[in-house]
Amino acid sequence: MKTITSQYEEKEDYYINELSTEEIKDMMANLKDNWVLIEPETQKLRVQSMFRQIVIKKESDKWSILQMLTV
DSSP states (O other), X not given: OHHHHHHHHHHHHTOXXXXXXXXXXXXXXXXXXXXXXXXXXXXHHHHXXXXXXXXXXXXXXXXXXXXXXXO
């Protein structure tokens, strides 16, 4: 198990972002502007892909994030 864990941890260190900060900002702004055009299931999948873990609570018509662990 230790061998598998160490191999996984090593691979995480090799991640290099190929997009500039500006490109990411533009993509996120575009996503925000067009959010209502995206189907609810696709919205859900998009949000899930951005986080390892996220706990969201809905009270009446207000949403709040209780816990978040990004990818």
